[in-house]
Amino acid sequence: MHFTGIIITVITFLIIGVFHPIVIKTEYYFGTKPWWVFLVLGIICMIASVVVDNVILSTILGILGATHLWTIKELFEQEERVAKGWYPKNEKRTSNNTNK
Structure with missing residues:
Protein backbone atom coordinates (compact mmCIF):
# COMPACT_ATOMS: atom_id res chain seq x y z
CA MET A 1 0.00 0.00 0.00
CA HIS A 2 1.09 3.54 -0.73
CA PHE A 3 0.40 6.18 1.88
CA THR A 4 2.02 9.11 0.06
CA GLY A 5 -1.29 10.73 -0.90
CA ILE A 6 -2.75 10.39 2.58
CA ILE A 7 0.42 11.76 4.21
CA ILE A 8 0.45 14.78 1.89
CA MET A 46 9.64 26.83 -3.28
CA ILE A 47 13.35 26.71 -4.09
CA ALA A 48 13.87 24.00 -1.47
CA SER A 49 11.03 21.97 -2.96
CA VAL A 50 12.86 21.87 -6.29
CA VAL A 51 16.17 20.86 -4.72
CA VAL A 52 14.94 18.11 -2.36
CA ASP A 53 14.93 14.56 -3.77
CA ASN A 54 12.29 13.07 -1.46
CA VAL A 55 8.87 13.23 -3.12
CA ILE A 56 6.88 13.73 0.08
CA LEU A 57 9.22 16.38 1.49
CA SER A 58 9.43 18.16 -1.86
CA THR A 59 5.64 18.25 -2.11
CA ILE A 60 5.24 19.48 1.47
CA LEU A 61 7.80 22.24 0.87
CA GLY A 62 5.96 23.27 -2.29
CA ILE A 63 2.65 23.39 -0.42
CA LEU A 64 4.28 25.31 2.43
CA GLY A 65 5.78 27.78 -0.05
CA ALA A 66 2.45 28.31 -1.80
CA THR A 67 0.77 28.75 1.58
CA HIS A 68 3.29 31.43 2.57
CA LEU A 69 2.62 33.26 -0.68
CA TRP A 70 -1.15 32.89 -0.30
CA THR A 71 -0.82 34.29 3.23
CA ILE A 72 0.27 37.63 1.76
CA LYS A 73 -3.10 37.92 0.00
CA GLU A 74 -4.95 36.79 3.10
CA LEU A 75 -3.06 39.30 5.27
CA PHE A 76 -4.31 42.22 3.18
CA GLU A 77 -7.81 40.74 3.05
CA GLN A 78 -7.70 40.36 6.83
CA GLU A 79 -6.97 44.09 7.06
CA GLU A 80 -10.17 44.70 5.07
CA ARG A 81 -12.13 42.35 7.32
CA VAL A 82 -10.89 44.29 10.35
CA ALA A 83 -11.92 47.57 8.69
CA LYS A 84 -15.42 46.13 8.15
CA GLY A 85 -15.59 45.22 11.84
CA TRP A 86 -15.61 41.47 11.30
CA TYR A 87 -12.46 41.06 13.42
CA PRO A 88 -11.21 43.15 16.35
CA LYS A 89 -8.90 46.08 15.70
CA ASN A 90 -5.75 46.38 17.80
CA GLU A 91 -6.00 49.87 19.27
CA LYS A 92 -2.62 49.47 21.00
CA ARG A 93 -0.73 49.14 17.71
CA THR A 94 1.17 52.37 17.06
CA SER A 95 0.10 52.64 13.42
CA ASN A 96 -3.29 51.29 12.43
CA ASN A 97 -2.81 52.57 8.90
CA THR A 98 -0.53 49.72 7.91
CA ASN A 99 -0.33 50.14 4.13
CA LYS A 100 1.93 53.17 4.37
Missing part, protein backbone atom coordinates in the same frame (compact mmCIF):
# COMPACT_ATOMS: atom_id res chain seq x y z
CA THR A 9 -3.28 15.37 2.44
CA VAL A 10 -3.00 15.31 6.22
CA ILE A 11 0.03 17.59 6.28
CA THR A 12 -1.62 20.01 3.83
CA PHE A 13 -4.70 20.14 6.04
CA LEU A 14 -2.50 20.84 9.08
CA ILE A 15 -0.53 23.57 7.28
CA ILE A 16 -3.71 25.37 6.24
CA GLY A 17 -5.11 24.99 9.75
CA VAL A 18 -1.97 26.48 11.29
CA PHE A 19 -1.79 29.41 8.88
CA HIS A 20 -5.36 30.57 9.52
CA PRO A 21 -4.59 31.87 13.03
CA ILE A 22 -1.15 33.06 11.87
CA VAL A 23 -2.86 35.46 9.44
CA ILE A 24 -5.23 36.74 12.13
CA LYS A 25 -2.53 37.20 14.78
CA THR A 26 -0.04 38.76 12.35
CA GLU A 27 -2.55 41.37 11.19
CA TYR A 28 -3.67 42.06 14.77
CA TYR A 29 -0.20 42.60 16.21
CA PHE A 30 1.78 43.88 13.21
CA GLY A 31 -0.69 44.90 10.50
CA THR A 32 0.34 44.14 6.94
CA LYS A 33 3.94 45.30 7.40
CA PRO A 34 5.51 41.80 7.63
CA TRP A 35 4.09 40.66 4.26
CA TRP A 36 7.64 40.52 2.90
CA VAL A 37 8.58 37.88 5.50
CA PHE A 38 5.97 35.57 4.00
CA LEU A 39 7.31 36.35 0.53
CA VAL A 40 10.87 35.44 1.49
CA LEU A 41 9.79 32.27 3.31
CA GLY A 42 7.57 31.30 0.38
CA ILE A 43 10.40 31.69 -2.11
CA ILE A 44 12.80 29.75 0.12
CA CYS A 45 10.32 26.89 0.47
Whole structure:
Protein backbone atom coordinates (compact mmCIF):
# COMPACT_ATOMS: atom_id res chain seq x y z
CA MET A 1 0.00 0.00 0.00
CA HIS A 2 1.09 3.54 -0.73
CA PHE A 3 0.40 6.18 1.88
CA THR A 4 2.02 9.11 0.06
CA GLY A 5 -1.29 10.73 -0.90
CA ILE A 6 -2.75 10.39 2.58
CA ILE A 7 0.42 11.76 4.21
CA ILE A 8 0.45 14.78 1.89
CA THR A 9 -3.28 15.37 2.44
CA VAL A 10 -3.00 15.31 6.22
CA ILE A 11 0.03 17.59 6.28
CA THR A 12 -1.62 20.01 3.83
CA PHE A 13 -4.70 20.14 6.04
CA LEU A 14 -2.50 20.84 9.08
CA ILE A 15 -0.53 23.57 7.28
CA ILE A 16 -3.71 25.37 6.24
CA GLY A 17 -5.11 24.99 9.75
CA VAL A 18 -1.97 26.48 11.29
CA PHE A 19 -1.79 29.41 8.88
CA HIS A 20 -5.36 30.57 9.52
CA PRO A 21 -4.59 31.87 13.03
CA ILE A 22 -1.15 33.06 11.87
CA VAL A 23 -2.86 35.46 9.44
CA ILE A 24 -5.23 36.74 12.13
CA LYS A 25 -2.53 37.20 14.78
CA THR A 26 -0.04 38.76 12.35
CA GLU A 27 -2.55 41.37 11.19
CA TYR A 28 -3.67 42.06 14.77
CA TYR A 29 -0.20 42.60 16.21
CA PHE A 30 1.78 43.88 13.21
CA GLY A 31 -0.69 44.90 10.50
CA THR A 32 0.34 44.14 6.94
CA LYS A 33 3.94 45.30 7.40
CA PRO A 34 5.51 41.80 7.63
CA TRP A 35 4.09 40.66 4.26
CA TRP A 36 7.64 40.52 2.90
CA VAL A 37 8.58 37.88 5.50
CA PHE A 38 5.97 35.57 4.00
CA LEU A 39 7.31 36.35 0.53
CA VAL A 40 10.87 35.44 1.49
CA LEU A 41 9.79 32.27 3.31
CA GLY A 42 7.57 31.30 0.38
CA ILE A 43 10.40 31.69 -2.11
CA ILE A 44 12.80 29.75 0.12
CA CYS A 45 10.32 26.89 0.47
CA MET A 46 9.64 26.83 -3.28
CA ILE A 47 13.35 26.71 -4.09
CA ALA A 48 13.87 24.00 -1.47
CA SER A 49 11.03 21.97 -2.96
CA VAL A 50 12.86 21.87 -6.29
CA VAL A 51 16.17 20.86 -4.72
CA VAL A 52 14.94 18.11 -2.36
CA ASP A 53 14.93 14.56 -3.77
CA ASN A 54 12.29 13.07 -1.46
CA VAL A 55 8.87 13.23 -3.12
CA ILE A 56 6.88 13.73 0.08
CA LEU A 57 9.22 16.38 1.49
CA SER A 58 9.43 18.16 -1.86
CA THR A 59 5.64 18.25 -2.11
CA ILE A 60 5.24 19.48 1.47
CA LEU A 61 7.80 22.24 0.87
CA GLY A 62 5.96 23.27 -2.29
CA ILE A 63 2.65 23.39 -0.42
CA LEU A 64 4.28 25.31 2.43
CA GLY A 65 5.78 27.78 -0.05
CA ALA A 66 2.45 28.31 -1.80
CA THR A 67 0.77 28.75 1.58
CA HIS A 68 3.29 31.43 2.57
CA LEU A 69 2.62 33.26 -0.68
CA TRP A 70 -1.15 32.89 -0.30
CA THR A 71 -0.82 34.29 3.23
CA ILE A 72 0.27 37.63 1.76
CA LYS A 73 -3.10 37.92 0.00
CA GLU A 74 -4.95 36.79 3.10
CA LEU A 75 -3.06 39.30 5.27
CA PHE A 76 -4.31 42.22 3.18
CA GLU A 77 -7.81 40.74 3.05
CA GLN A 78 -7.70 40.36 6.83
CA GLU A 79 -6.97 44.09 7.06
CA GLU A 80 -10.17 44.70 5.07
CA ARG A 81 -12.13 42.35 7.32
CA VAL A 82 -10.89 44.29 10.35
CA ALA A 83 -11.92 47.57 8.69
CA LYS A 84 -15.42 46.13 8.15
CA GLY A 85 -15.59 45.22 11.84
CA TRP A 86 -15.61 41.47 11.30
CA TYR A 87 -12.46 41.06 13.42
CA PRO A 88 -11.21 43.15 16.35
CA LYS A 89 -8.90 46.08 15.70
CA ASN A 90 -5.75 46.38 17.80
CA GLU A 91 -6.00 49.87 19.27
CA LYS A 92 -2.62 49.47 21.00
CA ARG A 93 -0.73 49.14 17.71
CA THR A 94 1.17 52.37 17.06
CA SER A 95 0.10 52.64 13.42
CA ASN A 96 -3.29 51.29 12.43
CA ASN A 97 -2.81 52.57 8.90
CA THR A 98 -0.53 49.72 7.91
CA ASN A 99 -0.33 50.14 4.13
CA LYS A 100 1.93 53.17 4.37
